[in-house]
Amino acid sequence: MSRISTRTPDNVSLTQMLAQRASFIIAIFISLGLLIFGKIDDDFNLQVQRLVVDIVTPVAQTVRKPVDWAVSLGAIVEAYTLSAxxxxxxxxxxxxxxxxxxxxxxxxxxxxxxxxxxxxPSITDSPKIMARSVTHPGSAFLWTVLLDAGADDGVEVYHPVVDHAGVVGRILSVGRRSSRVLLVTDLNSRIPVLIESSGDRAIMEGNNSRLPVLSFLEAAHQVSPGDRVLTSGDGGVFPSLLPIGTVTSPREGELRVEIFADLSRLEYVQILAFDPVPPPEQLVEEPLPEDDEGTGAQAPALDGLEPEAVE
Amino acid sequence: MSTHRIRTSHGVMSILPLLMASMAPVLTNLSYGFSLGGDTAPSLTLIIVFFWVSRRPTLLPPILVLLIGLWHDILIGAPVGLTSLLLLGVRAAIVEQNFIVFSQSFLLGWIGFAALCAGVTLAEWVLVSWLQSELLSLSPFVVQALLSIILYPVVAGICGWLDYIVFGIRKG
Known part of the structure; x- marks a missing residue:
């Protein structure tokens, strides 16, 4: 049986070869240029993704539909076969x-x-936006997911995201109908936390693994494996006392956190439209809200504060 | 006498490699409510681009490889330009360096993919570490590469079958 090569260089004219070589060099330059631009300008990648995230999400949702049908069929069968x-x-x-x-x-x-x-302010007072995770983290160096809720639903950058078990991450970029979440395990995630048992504060740093690291913990000797880790509320992005996970046994001299939320099986999440507590100087500078109805009640000057302003 | 069916014009089916490569990141990164590959998924895009470039380089010219890479980066939230640069490197290694031997047999293709996957993984680790200004752990990258190498026979088998059905030539 004779083998047939699909490459027939003889059939390719010199002009075609030159055009292909030129397009290769142009493509390399475009890729390198985009990479370097993204390295110089931190917001470049976010801006590009914000522009196209609303195109990507419907495509992903459509492709997922057959899988959703299969999963729901399985759930119906499981419900019928539930034993007494x-x-x-x-x-x-x-x-x-x-x-x-x-x-x-x-x-x-x-x-x-x-x-x-x-x-x-209580986090229960903040509006909650239900959303479904469209993608799951699957990259060697990225822990982000897409959600099917965006600016039209009231989602803003920095809004905390939680599931039934605990903190999942925060909103990184927002499109009109979709948004991207930076998960707590991503290398770029830094969350001020406190240890429930001792009240010690620390920073939980993502490290692209399932177990983020606790750093800047002054009294590490007071912390034991199994202690619950909660958000401290410092920095204003996350409300205080949201459950995150538990401290694990020290590994390589580092204390790590086992996250409550199962980030590789995320499905439904809540986005907390949380208005953070502003620093006192901002409270002084902001004019007190007028009470139109003359009831005399005055709300704390928290509404409309952009999370970026606090950061 | 050869029994192969040979078609000189592929018409609209010429977009098959582009379509498959574009769907790859969507399929590997979709949330199904259950975990397919744990924390790290294999790089389906790399497998598909490798297969089609080694079989039919004219159907995936550099500009299309660039677009596939950009689409992949935007979908998974990676630094824009990273995957396109790596995929263009793969294309160059196969086409420019005449590594057409990869398409001569299934085993050679697998070995060739494993070798290129190792190179791509190393390059990706170096580039991402540079972008993050921090030396990242290599282990997630190695896991991703191993998963891709393990998955290669399945994906290449499907691609080879489609190649035969659509373009009428069986190889390997």
Whole structure:
């Protein structure tokens, strides 16, 4: 059986060869130029992605539809095959959870009263935007995902993103109907945190692995594996006391955090349209809001504050 | 006498390599609500570009490779220009250096891909470390390269089958 080569250099004219060589050199220059420009200008990549993110997201959603149908079909089958034992266990768990409802309501009410006394905004007061993760992190050096909610839904840069388990990341760039999240594990992520048991503050630095590192921790000896790590609220991007993860055993002399959220299986998330607490000097400079209805009530001067201003 | 079907004009099907390479980052980075490859996914784009450039370089000229790379970068949020530069390097290694031997047999193609994948991985690590101004850990890059090499036979098998169906020539 004779082999047939698809390359037939004899058939390619000199002009075609020169044109191809020229286009190769131009393509290399364009790629290098874009890379160098992105290195010089930090915002360049974000601006490019902001321009095209609304094109990318619908394409990804369309491609995903057959998989969604298969997954939902599997869920229906699973629901029908749920055994009687599992149903009984779920009913029992439901009854136990119902017993906790009054206690939870009481704590929420107490929390609201105390926050009102301290004039602290509650994260429960912030509007929440539900979104679905369109992509998942899969790169060797990037931990970002696309969400199907954007500026039209009220999403802004720096808004915190959480799932049912804890903090996922923050909004990096926003299109009209989609946005990109910088996950807490990304190399560029830095989050001020506190250790719940000791109250010590630190910075949680992403390192492109599942286990971000705790740095600038003064009393590391007071921290034990298993201690919960929460947002401290410093810096104003994240509200305080959002759960992030737990401290793991030290590795290579570093304390790391095991994240509560399963970042490789993200599906539905909440974007907190959180207005951060401004520094006192900004509160003084901002005029107090007029009360049109004359009720005398004055809201804290937090609305409309851009997160960038705090950063 | 050869039993191969040979078509001189591929018409609209000429866009098949471009279409496949464009869909690759969408497929590997989609969120299905479950994890396909853990934290690091194989580089389907690299496999597809390697296959088609080694088989039919005229269907993936440098400008199309540039566009595929830019699309990949924008979709996954990578520094714009990174993947296009790496893919153009792969194209140059195959076409400009006459590494057409990769298309002569499946095993040679696999070995050739493994060698080029190692080079691309190293180049990517160096470039990203330079962009981040920090020496990054090499292990995620190595994992990605290994996953790509392991996945190559499956993807190349599908591409080879499509090559035969659409263009009418079986190789390897």
């Amino acid at each position: 034992e599992e149903s009984a266990a779920l009913r029992q768990e439901n009854d136990q959870l119902r017993l906790l409802v009054p206690t939870s309501d009481q704590l929420a009410s107490e929390n609201t009263r105390l926050r009102a006394l301290l004039a602290l």
